[in-house]
Amino acid sequence: MQRMDSEHVRRLLKLYFIMGSVNCKRTPLETLAEAMDGGITLFQYREKGSAAFTGKAYVDLARQLQQKCRERKIPFIVNDDIDLAAALDADGVHVGQNDAPARSIRERLGAHKIIGVSAHSLKEAQQAIADGADYLGVGPVYPTSSKDDAEAVQGTRVIEELRRSGLTLPLVGIGGITVDNASPVIRAGADGISVISAIAGAADIRDAARNFLRVIEQ
């Protein structure tokens, strides 16, 4: 199988919902189902934090969320854990700068899997592209309380810099993005936005996702 078409990846990134059990006020399955009703286009399982599931509970939740993604034809991406992605035949993985390079992940998982890499500078972005990443996650755009070891807040500056440099790879902005501050991220050149708390923690998850889509599509 071949690499996924870049324009297809770009469309999938429009509203990229990320979560794990610690991010949810309702059950993770309810949270994902509501977010799907609201129109999310991609999902990442990111089970992190001191209260995160481990062992069998971690794998079981992954399987359940993956099943729901299959039913609704939303690709299922795993954060960091290449072994889990391989074991579940996930649609892809997202890795940070301290994880394995995209090149070796692709060798393991196969050409057709979606590989995303977090990049905080033009240099990191260029390296990720050279290694064969399908998309970049760029941030934190705004202050976030969903990632303990987040890098410095960068606003939309790095996204603008990447686009100004001529970089065309699909990319999402991430970090502290809400319905009220999403618009500048898209204007800066992002193809979509990645969100944890503004969807997982919303009083009405479906409405929150819908409102994001409205802003992104404006």
Ligand code: TZP
């Ligand atoms: N990477 C950079 S910021 C972030 C990650 C995983 C957390 C984003 O979560 P939120 O709640 O949307 O700020």
Ligand code: MG
């Ligand atoms: Mg990581």
